[in-house]
Amino acid sequence: xxxxxxxxxxxxxxxxxxxxxxxxxxxxxxxxxxxxxxxxxxxxxxxxxxxxxxxxxxxxxxxxxxxxxxxxxxxxxxxxxxxxxxxxxxxxxxxxxxxxxxxxxxxxxxxxxxxxxxxxxxxxxxxxxxxxxxxxxxxxxxxxxxxxxxxxxxxxxxxxxxxxxxxxxxxxxxxxxxxxxxxxxxxxxxxxxxxxxxxxxxxxxxxxxxxxxxxxxxxxxxx
Amino acid sequence: xxxxxxxxxxxxxxxxxxxxxxxxxxxxxxxxxxxxxxxxxxxxxxxxxxxxxxxxxxxxxxxxxxxxxxxxxxxxxxxxxxxxxxxxxxxxxxxxxxxxxxxxxxxxxxxxxxxxxxxxxxxxxxxxxxxxxxxxxxxxxxxxxxxxxxxxxxxxxxxxxxxxxxxxxxxxxxxxxxxxxxxxxxxxxxxxxxxxxxxxxxxxxxxxxxxxxxxxxxxxxxx
Numbered sequence: 001x002x003x004x005x006x007x008x009x010x011x012x013x014x015x016x017x018x019x020x021x022x023x024x025x026x027x028x029x030x031x032x033x034x035x036x037x038x039x040x041x042x043x044x045x046x047x048x049x050x051x052x053x054x055x056x057x058x059x060x061x062x063x064x065x066x067x068x069x070x071x072x073x074x075x076x077x078x079x080x081x082x083x084x085x086x087x088x089x090x091x092x093x094x095x096x097x098x099x100x101x102x103x104x105x106x107x108x109x110x111x112x113x114x115x116x117x118x119x120x121x122x123x124x125x126x127x128x129x130x131x132x133x134x135x136x137x138x139x140x141x142x143x144x145x146x147x148x149x150x151x152x153x154x155x156x157x158x159x160x161x162x163x164x165x166x167x168x169x170x171x172x173x174x175x176x177x178x179x180x181x182x183x184x185x186x187x188x189x190x191x192x193x194x195x196x197x198x199x200x201x202x203x204x205x206x207x208x209x210x211x212x213x214x215x216x217x218x219x220x221x222x223x
Numbered sequence: 224x225x226x227x228x229x230x231x232x233x234x235x236x237x238x239x240x241x242x243x244x245x246x247x248x249x250x251x252x253x254x255x256x257x258x259x260x261x262x263x264x265x266x267x268x269x270x271x272x273x274x275x276x277x278x279x280x281x282x283x284x285x286x287x288x289x290x291x292x293x294x295x296x297x298x299x300x301x302x303x304x305x306x307x308x309x310x311x312x313x314x315x316x317x318x319x320x321x322x323x324x325x326x327x328x329x330x331x332x333x334x335x336x337x338x339x340x341x342x343x344x345x346x347x348x349x350x351x352x353x354x355x356x357x358x359x360x361x362x363x364x365x366x367x368x369x370x371x372x373x374x375x376x377x378x379x380x381x382x383x384x385x386x387x388x389x390x391x392x393x394x395x396x397x398x399x400x401x402x403x404x405x406x407x408x409x410x411x412x413x414x415x416x417x418x419x420x421x422x423x424x425x426x427x428x429x430x431x432x433x434x435x436x437x438x439x440x441x442x443x444x445x446x
Contacts, residue, residue: 046366047324061312063319065288070312089284089293096286101270143269 005032005041005052008206009115009175011107012064012099013051015168019068021199022164023075027053035120065099068161080161091155094147094162102140102169109133110178115211134178141179144170145186154190159197167194171203177214181222188222196220228255228264228275231429232338232398234330235287235322236274238391242291244422245387246298250276258343288322291384303384314378317370317385325363325392332356333401338434357401364402367393368409377413382420390417394426400437404445411445419443 004020004027006013020027032041032050045052045062053061055074061067072081082088110133113125144166147154155162170191173179181188194200204218216222227243227250229236243250255264255273268275268285276284278297284290295304305311333356336348367389370377378385393414396402404411417423427441439445 047320059309059312061316063316063323066312066315066319069315070308073308073311085293085296086282088296089282089289092289092292093284093286096289097270100286 002027002056003030003054004028005030005044005050005054007032007034007050008208009111009172009211010050011103011168011172012049014171014203015064015099015165016051016053016067016071017203018164018168018199019071019080019161021202022080022159022197023071023078025071025075065095068095068164072161080159080164082155082160087156091160091162094155095165098162098165098169102166105136106133106140107169107172109136110176111172114176119211137173137178138183141184141187144190145184148186148190153193159194163190163194167191167200171200175207175213175217177217181216192220192222225250225279226253226277227251228253228267228273228277230255230257230273231431232334232395232434233273234326234391234395235272237394237426238287238322238388239274239276239290239294240426241387241391241422242294242303242384244425245303245382245420246294246301248294248298288318291318291387295384303382303387305378305383310379314383314385317378318388321385321388321392325389328359329356329363330392330395332359333399334395337399342434360396360401361406364407364410367413368407371409371413376416382417386413386417390414390423394423398430398436398440400440404439415443415445 002020002025004013004016006017006029008031017029032038032052034041034048034050037048041052042048044054044060047062049062051062051064051067053067055061061070068080072079080091082091109129113129113133117123117125144154151157153159153163154166170179174191195204207213207217225243225248227236227239229240229252231254240252255261255275257264257271257273260271264275265271267277267283270285272285274285274287274290276290276294278284284293291303295302303314305314332352336352336356340346340348367377374380376382376386377389393402397414418427430436430440
């Protein structure tokens with residue numbers, strides 16, 4: 001059985017889960033406590049980070065971007081990287097936007113302060129950092145809205161890796177109840193569209209009692 | 224003429240310059256003062272970051288990973304992403320290592336403190352951050368050495384994108400004289416090999432009078 005080493009609230013782990021689900025590939029989820037730096041895990045990925053995928057034939061892959069490109073190449077059904085070199089470049093640009101810029105400007109701030117600092121360092125969230133993350137977030141939601149006004153999905157007519165990378169990040173932020181959806185109706189429409197896909201179900205059901213999600217997190221109508 | 228908007232000491236700009244040179248593609252270098260947030264430039268890349276490539280047919284591409292994948296697909300001569308899906312995954316894993324992990328743990332610390340803080344914020348480098356960057360650097364140089372002990376180039380028999388991503392980062396660090404090469408003989412042998420390629424020449428000649436390079440920066444024998 002295919003195995004995915006993950007952390008439940010890591011956007012990068014979520015991205016791979018979504019790709020596997022969109023491609024209807026079965027897999028087993030293994031929660032990896034990366035902070036323990038288990039030797040066995042470091043042998044799989046010397047970078048010590050999740051996600052790591054062990055495919056059915058034993059191939060071990062690290063880094064979410066690497067895993068997604070690999071899965072799309074090896075399992076070409078329901079392609080997620082477009083159909084020509086320019087479309088592929090636009091999709092990858094947006095993936096880099098969410099994996100890089102969004103993650104750095106928003107998720108690192110909010111998830112870092114709210115979850116990682118609290119649970120792993122016993123610290124108190126720094127309100128200045130939270131504020132910066134939330135301010136940056138509004139610009140990103142505006143950008144999602146701007147794209148969705150012009151396109152059916154973020155990178156064009158069909159769902160692609162760009163939507164998946166964005167949904168992976170947004171789902172983490174929404175879990176923590178940091179999005180005022182009423183102020184971002186277009187981004188909300190896009191998120192509602194992807195949220196209603198079967199591939200999202202498993203992710204929306206994942207939660208921890210000690211750190212519960214926002215009230216509307218799994219509701220398709222945001223109520 | 225193909226145009227590359229860049230910042231001379233950005234490892235990501237350097238990575239694209241090396242790819243263009245390895246593929247023997249002519250291009251014009253345009254220094255972009257990203258801190259000015261020029262409107263004309265933001266229209267090319269709303270993320271406001273270099274590198275940005277305008278290809279001969281007018282296609283505009285942002286994000287160094289996107290540009291490199293695109294160039295390799297459109298100009299397949301001297302391929303840099305390997306020849307099968309597993310080799311490609313290993314190459315991309317190492318690219319992600321240097322673009323992500325190395326950049327975050329080493330370059331952000333050293334370049335951030337030494338150049339960006341000094342020239343753009345009139346600040347004084349924080350010695351604790353410099354020390355952390357240098358400590359992390361030794362682990363990365365050991366890893367390069369470990370790979371090079373087992374392979375002809377970082378990802379296998381031939382020069383690939385992995386070597387280029389690594390050389391782009393290392394050249395920036397070496398410019399700032401932060402590498403004690405005598406302590407890392409294997410990493411040094413690898414760097415000597417890539418440094419002697421014609422594609423590196425242009426990069427090794429790039430310097431600024433107000434921020435001069437280490438004495439050995441452009442010397443192929445490190446003397």
